[in-house]
Amino acid sequence: MxxxxxxxxxxxxxxxxxxxxxxxxxxxxPPIVMLPPPPIVxxxxxxxVLMQYFESIRKMxxxxxxxxxxxxxxxxxxxxxxxxxxxxALLLILxxxxxxxxxxxxxxxxxxxxxAKLSASMRSFKQLLSTxxxxxxxxxxxxxxxxQKLKEEQKYSEVLKNQIDNIKSMEKNLILRDxx
Numbered sequence: 312m313x314x315x316x317x318x319x320x321x322x323x324x325x326x327x328x329x330x331x332x333x334x335x336x337x338x339x340x341p342p343i344v345m346l347p348p349p350p351i352v353x354x355x356x357x358x359x360v361l362m363q364y365f366e367s368i369r370k371m372x373x374x375x376x377x378x379x380x381x382x383x384x385x386x387x388x389x390x391x392x393x394x395x396x397x398x399x400a401l402l403l404i405l406x407x408x409x410x411x412x413x414x415x416x417x418x419x420x421x422x423x424x425x426x427a428k429l430s431a432s433m434r435s436f437k438q439l440l441s442t443x444x445x446x447x448x449x450x451x452x453x454x455x456x457x458x459q460k461l462k463e464e465q466k467y468s469e470v471l472k473n474q475i476d477n478i479k480s481m482e483k484n485l486i487l488r489d490x491x
Contacts, residue, residue, distance in 0.1 A: 400419040
């Protein structure tokens with residue numbers, strides 16, 4: 312009696328092992344297709360976007376620049392965003408434009424956030440541009456002051472010239488009067 316249950320037990324164990332072995336090996340494995348990794352697209356930094364904008368406005372005609380200036384002012388009013396603020400500042404520092412205003416550009420740059428949202432390159436660019444604009448304002452102030460002094464000196468020179476001419480005229484009159 313001991314043998315029968317042992318044989319049954321052995322038979323069931325072999326049957327169980329056979330079924331388990333068959334179930335783990337698939338009959339037909341699908342081929343593994345290796346897809347190439349998607350290309351890594353690095354979005355442009357804030358500074359790159361700003362420099363691309365500057366490059367585009369630098370090439371615009373005077374009438375296009377006036378339209379872009381108006382558009383940039385409206386965009387700043389509507390969005391109050393840092394990008395709109397920086398774009399308007401770049402427009403305001405363009406040379407030979409009717410709307411050039413380094414003081415307003417400097418104020419816009421100073422309104423950009425100190426550290427929070429700006430990348431390291433944008434912080435450096437902001438600092439560089441602010442420093443240059445501050446120095447330019449200082450130089451413009453000195454130039455205006457010197458121009459004013461020059462005008463005053465020219466006026467004084469004109470007064471002295473008139474006085475010299477008057478003295479010469481008086482001398483001629485005295486010489487002519489003394490001649491018989």
